[in-house]
Amino acid sequence: MQMRTNVIFSVAMAALVAACGQNGSTTPDKADAGVVNLYTARHYDADKAVHARFTEVTGIRVNTIEGNADQLIARMTSEGAASPADLFVTADAGALWRAQNANLLQPTTSRALNAAIPANLRDPEGRWFGLSRRARIVAYDSTRVQPADVDTYEEIASPRFRGRLCVRSADHVYNLSLVGALIEAWGPAKTAQWTRGIVANMARPPEGGDRDQIRAVNAGVCEIALTNSYYYIRMASGDDAADLEVTTKVKLAFPSLDGQGSHVNISGGGVAANAPNRANAVRLLEFLATPEAQTMVSAGNNEYPASPNVPAPPPTDAYADFTAHPMSVATYGLRQAEAQSLMSAAGWR
Numbered sequence: 001m002q003m004r005t006n007v008i009f010s011v012a013m014a015a016l017v018a019a020c021g022q023n024g025s026t027t028p029d030k031a032d033a034g035v036v037n038l039y040t041a042r043h044y045d046a047d048k049a050v051h052a053r054f055t056e057v058t059g060i061r062v063n064t065i066e067g068n069a070d071q072l073i074a075r076m077t078s079e080g081a082a083s084p085a086d087l088f089v090t091a092d093a094g095a096l097w098r099a100q101n102a103n104l105l106q107p108t109t110s111r112a113l114n115a116a117i118p119a120n121l122r123d124p125e126g127r128w129f130g131l132s133r134r135a136r137i138v139a140y141d142s143t144r145v146q147p148a149d150v151d152t153y154e155e156i157a158s159p160r161f162r163g164r165l166c167v168r169s170a171d172h173v174y175n176l177s178l179v180g181a182l183i184e185a186w187g188p189a190k191t192a193q194w195t196r197g198i199v200a201n202m203a204r205p206p207e208g209g210d211r212d213q214i215r216a217v218n219a220g221v222c223e224i225a226l227t228n229s230y231y232y233i234r235m236a237s238g239d240d241a242a243d244l245e246v247t248t249k250v251k252l253a254f255p256s257l258d259g260q261g262s263h264v265n266i267s268g269g270g271v272a273a274n275a276p277n278r279a280n281a282v283r284l285l286e287f288l289a290t291p292e293a294q295t296m297v298s299a300g301n302n303e304y305p306a307s308p309n310v311p312a313p314p315p316t317d318a319y320a321d322f323t324a325h326p327m328s329v330a331t332y333g334l335r336q337a338e339a340q341s342l343m344s345a346a347g348w349r
Helices: 004-019 045-058 069-082 093-101 111-116 173-186 188-201 210-218 229-237 241-249 278-288 291-301 330-346
Strands: 035-040 061-066 087-091 129-141 224-228 250-253 264-271
Touching (some): 035 069, 035 278, 045 061, 045 278, 045 291, 069 087, 069 093, 087 093, 087 278, 093 173, 093 264, 093 330, 111 278, 129 173, 129 210, 129 229, 129 291, 173 188, 173 224, 173 264, 173 330, 210 224, 210 229, 210 241, 210 250, 224 229, 229 241, 229 250, 241 250
Parallel strands (some): 035 061, 035 087
Antiparallel strands (some): 087 264, 129 224, 129 250, 129 264
């Protein structure tokens, strides 16, 4: 079954992305020895600071073309061999797989990358590498729920939480990758049962993003919600008084998958298939895997470093004491079509 996301980027988005670029910029020149053309779906201040630091260290200017993952994949596909893209960066291993599956990424052999990034956080053929991690876990109402009530992924879909769960839409890549991981771990039959339990437990139809789910728990709409870790950490450590108040009542739990740890996903990047400035792309990718860059991103965006040798800095470190499941994130994309099919059959919209 074709995923709706694939249909969107291959058909509907092609026309839209023609004008996509930083500050409305036109397509950059194809080759420039002092430039790396970065197509990125990440729009964070922390990333911009890292890019500036890379330029300071190397003298190579980072020319940024922004869009969401599907827009950028469509743009690169449309540009073909003439694409100026040197490096593609996005959130979620499933989105990286879509770029890989569209033959938009090329293998990179790098001793530095292989040493910094564990094998389960990169493509086995070197087409992309994880650069930061996030856990997909549970926010819960601490006045009604105990951590032991949600210490496994099975419990999220159990009758204990009938009508008490908030979750975003099924076609969002975060949920597709989670369900893909469950298929990999459990097989389709048990995962289908789990998705039916999720639908039965919904307190409302899916709406909004992860922070909306956390706020809904605080408002009493639901007792638990699926969320990525960094959204909660931002709320708990930011300057917004209302969000800070939410996190006094709503807490984080790290459920385990088959006793091996919590589901984690990545943001990552790979060298574009037709990169005109390939050497610069590899240099930037390697820089993004350094302790300096990973610490900057973790501190600024509250994700976990991908490298096990880089400790999470404050404030992320307060939420870093958990076990991450060792599953290869490369499996998520392979399972996404099946995940979409199971979720649709269960009525998860």
